[in-house]
Amino acid sequence: FYEENSPKEISSRMTSDTAIIETVVGTTVSVALRNMFLGIGGTIYLFWLLPGLTVWLAVGIPGVILPIVFFGRRIRSLSRDNQDRVADVGAMVTEVLSAMKVVQSFGQESREADRFGGAVERTFETARRRIVLRSIMTAVIILAIFGSIVLLLWRGAEGVATGEITGGTILSFIVGAMIVAGAFGALTEVYGELLRGAGAASRLAELLEARPQIAPPARPEKLPEPARGSLSFRNVTFRYPARPETAALKDFTLEIEPGETVAIVGPSGAGKSTIFQLVERFYDPQGGTIRLDGIPLTKADPADIRARLALVPQDGVLFSANARDNLRYGKWDASDADIWDAARAANAESFLRALPQGLDTYLGEGGTQLSGGQQQRVAIARALLRDAPILLLDEATSALDAESEQLVQQALEELMKNRTTLVIAHRLATVRAADRIVVLEDGRIVEQGTHDALSKSGGLYARLARLQFANAAA
Structure with a gap:
């Protein structure tokens, strides 16, 4: 729509x-x-x-x-x-x-x-x-x-x-x-x-x-309790409605185990962000199935699916509201004590306490009262407060300077503990520690493995890594 x-x-x-x-x-x-x-x-x-x-x-x-x-x-x-x-x-x-x-x-x-x-x-x-x-x-x-x-x-x-x-x-x-x-x-x-x-x-x-095309089925299946955090893509093919002639994902198959950290890398237009859109069920694939904890997404209520996901977008999207409302956006009934715990874990406590009215400070349209790194840490604190079993990180440090990136990276490491995590990153240095790295090209998986194994294989990942790390050294 x-x-x-x-x-x-x-x-x-x-x-x-x-x-x-x-x-x-x-x-x-x-x-x-x-x-x-x-x-x-x-x-x-x-x-x-x-x-x-x-x-x-x-x-x-x-x-x-x-x-x-x-x-x-x-x-x-x-x-x-x-x-x-x-x-x-x-x-x-x-x-x-x-x-x-x-x-x-x-x-x-x-x-x-x-x-x-x-x-x-x-x-x-x-x-x-x-x-x-x-x-x-x-x-x-x-x-x-x-x-x-x-x-x-x-x-x-x-x-x-x-x-x-x-x-x-x-x-x-x-x-x-x-x-x-x-x-x-x-x-x-x-x-x-x-x-x-x-x-x-x-x-x-x-x-x-107008009626949403993505709607709950007449009798939605309940997701299992407690949540495990497993994700499964089987032979998924997807085309955006506005671009039906081009497949964003082609016969995509990927199994993600509970608690696993999977990094998704590849050139622009490879289909990385499409995976997140499908996981959150903003779209349904034209072919194949996606399962969350064993339940096909098309058979579950979209609200139940999204309740098990926490997103940290590339740009820390903030609303024209005070700091408290932005932080508790993912869990509206959170107490101030919970908010401060999440802010502390996200390396955001110090600058939030320094605000003129603390959590009651109006952050401006789009969070203009904060720097880019501070906005990103607020977004991470928001995801922490949501306490969802699956975490989606979409280029969470791509627009930050070195100091802000280090602080955000520390906050992300805290956030990723005991959660299934999908990471989209262009900076390969941020995904070295991932349990598995999946390399996409033209909507297909061309490689997957650890950083060391992929670096030695001489494939697309090795070429991207060689270019990035050589530039960094220069």
């Missing part, structure tokens, strides 16, 4: 579209109800006053209904398109502002300004077409309504001239007719707003009606 739909565009739908619906429901609907009752009540009054004359109102009904039918669908479509363009602008603004330092570093301010201007122009053009079409519809409907009123007045004038209708009666009829015409004229304006709200509602309805 998130491959095919931009999170920024989804965010825009949930804000701008909701605001439109709020306006329609809070203001437009009340105006519509008021004018509808006024129009219906006025029409009943006219029928009571001069029924023979009011029947002629039926002449104008097709002139009102036909433009609504003809223009209504097109206006609703343009309203939806306009909201799509507004969402594009919102997504672009969010993207550029969040990467403003990169934009300025590469001197792309003018280009981004032109790109923004183009997006705004496209939005304006769509809105202009919608407004013009809505104006034409309103004009045609008002012309039909007032044309009918003029026809009635002409017939009424004839009645006054022949003595069939008194002057007072026709005056009352004229006043009532003007009220009815004004009410129905206002309803055409309101109808345009309602169509705009309908376009926004249809976009939100798409989100509400």
